[in-house]
Amino acid sequence: MKRWIVCLLTIVAGVAAKAQNYPKGYFRSPIDTTLYLSANFGAVRGNHFHSGIDIKTFGKEGLPVVAAADGYIVRIKVSPFGYGRALYMNHPNGYTTVYAHLQRFSPLLDSIVRAEQYRQKSFDVEMFPQRALYSFKKGDTIAFSGNSGGSTGPHLHFEIRDTKSEEIIDPLLFGLPIQDSYSPRLAKIYLVYEMDEDFKHKNGHYPYVEVKQKTSDTVKVRPGSYAFATWGEDFINEPNDGVHINYIDVLADGEKIFGCGIDRFAFDDTRMVNAHIEYSDYKNNGNRWHKCFVDDGNQMPFYNSLPKATITVKQGETKNIAIRAYDLAGFADTLQIILQGDTNQQAFMVFHPQTQNTTYAYPAKNYTYTGSGYSFSLPKGALYDTIVVTSKITPAKRKGLYAGYISVMDANVPLHKSFSISITPKNTKALDVEKLLVVRLTGKGLKYMSSEGGSYQNGTVTANSKTFGIFSVAYDDVPPVVDRFKVRDSLVSVRITDALSGIESYNAYIDGDWWLMEYDAKDDMLYGILPKEMTAGKHDFKLIVTDKKKNTTALLQTIER
Numbered sequence: 001m002k003r004w005i006v007c008l009l010t011i012v013a014g015v016a017a018k019a020q021n022y023p024k025g026y027f028r029s030p031i032d033t034t035l036y037l038s039a040n041f042g043a044v045r046g047n048h049f050h051s052g053i054d055i056k057t058f059g060k061e062g063l064p065v066v067a068a069a070d071g072y073i074v075r076i077k078v079s080p081f082g083y084g085r086a087l088y089m090n091h092p093n094g095y096t097t098v099y100a101h102l103q104r105f106s107p108l109l110d111s112i113v114r115a116e117q118y119r120q121k122s123f124d125v126e127m128f129p130q131r132a133l134y135s136f137k138k139g140d141t142i143a144f145s146g147n148s149g150g151s152t153g154p155h156l157h158f159e160i161r162d163t164k165s166e167e168i169i170d171p172l173l174f175g176l177p178i179q180d181s182y183s184p185r186l187a188k189i190y191l192v193y194e195m196d197e198d199f200k201h202k203n204g205h206y207p208y209v210e211v212k213q214k215t216s217d218t219v220k221v222r223p224g225s226y227a228f229a230t231w232g233e234d235f236i237n238e239p240n241d242g243v244h245i246n247y248i249d250v251l252a253d254g255e256k257i258f259g260c261g262i263d264r265f266a267f268d269d270t271r272m273v274n275a276h277i278e279y280s281d282y283k284n285n286g287n288r289w290h291k292c293f294v295d296d297g298n299q300m301p302f303y304n305s306l307p308k309a310t311i312t313v314k315q316g317e318t319k320n321i322a323i324r325a326y327d328l329a330g331f332a333d334t335l336q337i338i339l340q341g342d343t344n345q346q347a348f349m350v351f352h353p354q355t356q357n358t359t360y361a362y363p364a365k366n367y368t369y370t371g372s373g374y375s376f377s378l379p380k381g382a383l384y385d386t387i388v389v390t391s392k393i394t395p396a397k398r399k400g401l402y403a404g405y406i407s408v409m410d411a412n413v414p415l416h417k418s419f420s421i422s423i424t425p426k427n428t429k430a431l432d433v434e435k436l437l438v439v440r441l442t443g444k445g446l447k448y449m450s451s452e453g454g455s456y457q458n459g460t461v462t463a464n465s466k467t468f469g470i471f472s473v474a475y476d477d478v479p480p481v482v483d484r485f486k487v488r489d490s491l492v493s494v495r496i497t498d499a500l501s502g503i504e505s506y507n508a509y510i511d512g513d514w515w516l517m518e519y520d521a522k523d524d525m526l527y528g529i530l531p532k533e534m535t536a537g538k539h540d541f542k543l544i545v546t547d548k549k550k551n552t553t554a555l556l557q558t559i560e561r
Contacts, residue, residue, distance in 0.1 A: 024175035027068040028138060030158050031145065033449055034272035035178040036237045038155055041170035042262030043244035044277055044288040048270040049262065050244075051168045052098065052159035059101045061154045063145040066138075068097045068158075073134040073142075076105070076113060076127040080521035083157065084149020087142060090131075098159035098277050103146025109134065114516070121507070121514045125359035150522060170246070170263045172328055183331035186323065188213040190335065191229035191278060191289055192221065195310050201348045201360065202388045204413030205280045207349035213335060215390055218318075220342040225310040229278050229289035231322050232337065250292045250309060251322040258292050258309035261302050272300050275384045283412050292323060297363055297384025297416070313341040359389040361430055373424045374406050374471075388478040398446065402426055402436065402473040405446065409468040418464040421452075425461055425473040432477070434550045438463035439474045439503055446470060451501050453548065476500045479551040482543060485519075488558055490530040492517070494543060494555065497524045501548035509542040510534070510559070517543075536561050 029035055036056040043050035057063050067089060074096070075088035083100035087109070090096050104232050136142055147154040160171045172178060190213070193206040194488040200206050204414050208229070211219055228250065233242025250258035274282075275298035278289040293309040312318050326332035361367040367378040369391055376391070393404045402425035413544055425436055438454040438461055452471070454463030480503060484495040496503060496519075508517045508528060517528035526543070545556040 021104045022169065023093060026540055027097070027160065027174050027176065029176055030068045030097070031063060031156055033063065034065065035176060036353045037178070037243055040234065040236070040243040040246065041172065044273055047274065049265060049273050050268065051267060052157050053171050055156040055158060057145045057154045057156060059154055061144070061146045064141045065102065065143040065145055065156060066220040066237060067136040067140050067142050069138045071110070071136060072131050073129055074131070076109065076129065078113060078117070078123065078125050079149060080124065080519040082149050084151060085143070085144050085146065089136070089142070094163050096099065096161040096163045098161065099143055100157035101146055101148050101151040101155065103141045103148065106141055109142070117516050118514070123516060123519050135557070147213070165266070167264055167266050173263060178236065179238045180327060180329035180331070182239050184232055184234040184327055184333045186325050186333050186335045187228055190337070191411035192422065193227045193229070194221070195225040195227060197323045199349065201386050204387055204410055205278065207347065208278070209348045217336060218338040218340055220340050221313060222345045223313055223315045223341040223343060224366045225312050227291070227293040228321065228323060229291045230325070231287065231289050232325050232333065234325070234327050245290070245325045248290055248292060251324070252311050253320050255500060257311070259304035260290065260292070262375065263302060263515055265300055269300060271416055272298055279414040280412035295384070299426045305536060311339060311519055312340050315339045316340045320412045360386050360556050361389050362386050371406070373403065374422060376408050376419055376421040378419045379417055381418055384414060387413055396472055397398060400474055402428060402475060404472065405441065406471045410469060411467060411469040413468055413555065415466055415468065415511050418466045420462060420464050421471055422460045422462040423471065423473050424459055431475055435462045435475055436473055437475050437476055437549065439472055440465065440467065441472060443468045449474065453501070474500065476547070476549040477551060479553040480545045480547050482545055482553050482555045485555065485557055492528045492530065492541070492559070494526050495524050496526060496545045498547045504546050504548045506545045511539050530559070530561065533561050
């Protein structure tokens with residue numbers, strides 16, 4: 001009992017130490033409502049860790065967003081993707097705050113952004129104002145909350161970064177006024193890994209089994225080395241509205257062998273989330289298990305563990321394992337496991353040993369594979385760990401493809417950097433080769449096709465991809481679809497979609513003059529407010545939409561004011 005008390009006190013002390021590293025009271029809440037979070041810092045997302053906190057606006061847009069401290073705007077970005085409308089503000093204490101998914105900026109900032117958009121004739125703009133131009137005091141309104149960019153619902157995304165290193169830090173470490181009254185809860189299910197390196201080099205992951213927790217949880221395993229993965233949720237504002245767990249410890253017979261505290265990281269390293277989670281299960285089932293060991297290639301800075309944090313179990317030996325999740329308020333939840341060595345147990349997953357002709361690709365080296373009618377190249381640093389090279393080409397069974405099905409490695413193996421693939425297409429004499437592109441095929445029967453882009457040169461189509469899988473070559477001569485044109489009061493809306501290569505550009509004109517329309521890419525919609533100075537009567541509206549293979553659609557309409 002004393003040992004558990006000591007461990008709990010150690011957790012509380014560790015949390016307090018983390019918080020003491022950052023100034024309290026310097027930053028205020030960026031919004032004048034009670035802070036309720038829909039997502040916390042470090043939450044596991046597709047190919048990245050969440051880099052800030054998402055503050056609920058309860059389905060509303062247009063709430064005032066204020067400067068969290070005295071400072072000046074150093075970057076303004078508008079995009080239909082990612083952060084949408086976003087502001088970056090530097091502060092005298094060496095930190096930068098970020099405000100994203102905004103509906104609009106303050107009137108002063110809105111006016112300069114709009115002028116830049118018309119100057120560039122583009123909705124997407126990025127500006128880096130001089131320091132003296134746009135300074136704000138703590139609490140000044142700088143923008144209004146929204147749902148722009150890749151947002152899935154109205155909220156405010158807020159970040160704090162170290163200005164010099166640009167590392168992102170959990171804003172809750174700065175003492176923002178949030179009330180945490182609830183404990184994390186670990187799921188009553190976990191993964192046990194058998195640390196078989198040969199299996200991993202072939203399959204991209206260690207063999208594992210999923211175990212449901214029982215009242216007395218004894219897991220019998222073959223004598224050897226083992227590790228764990230866990231999942232759960234933290235509860236801050238409400239008992240049934242969870243966010244992700246950031247802090248995990250593993251103890252073996254009372255001794256800490258692993259610690260994880262997701263509180264700070266570099267933006268450029270965020271893709272290493274795929275080495276942090278069990279990527280194969282995420283790809284196949286959507287689960288986001290936190291590995292309770294530091295896997296090869298994972299260089300994120302928030303671990304504290306012995307090498308690999310593995311547990312060695314001998315025949316007849318038992319190990320008492322405790323997996324504990326805790327939060328910044330000091331609340332904790334613990335999962336108890338007994339690991340027992342038993343020679344009668346089978347291996348977790350079937351393994352077929354490699355042949356003498358096995359070829360490997362290594363993280364620290366460039367690698368190029370040449371097949372029949374195709375090749376691919378992995379740059380240094382693309383892989384997290386050594387992997388057996390597997391690739392083949394088979395005849396395509398669907399129409400509209402100009403190469404076979406080309407299998408490149410295993411889609412369950414994560415990549416940290418893109419690899420390039422070059423394919424020699426067939427039967428292209430009657431085609432405009434500039435409209436050929438590499439596609440990735442997924443789903444049952446490979447019925448889904450997504451563009452990887454690419455360009456044609458010297459008889460091959462070459463593209464870059466961040467995911468292994470099955471590839472081929474397709475032809476895109478179909479122009480974008482422009483429909484659902486509507487005018488309601490002063491609001492003009494129209495939908496633009498493209499079936500394959502994707503939208504490259506759009507330009508709207510009223511009576512021949514370029515006109516700014518906002519692109520909401522997640523809904524495939526363009527929106528524009530008719531100019532106040534527009535005279536009564538009929539006006540010509542023209543919209544030209546071009547996809548990434550230069551196919552173009554023009555819409556001509558008459559607008560009556």
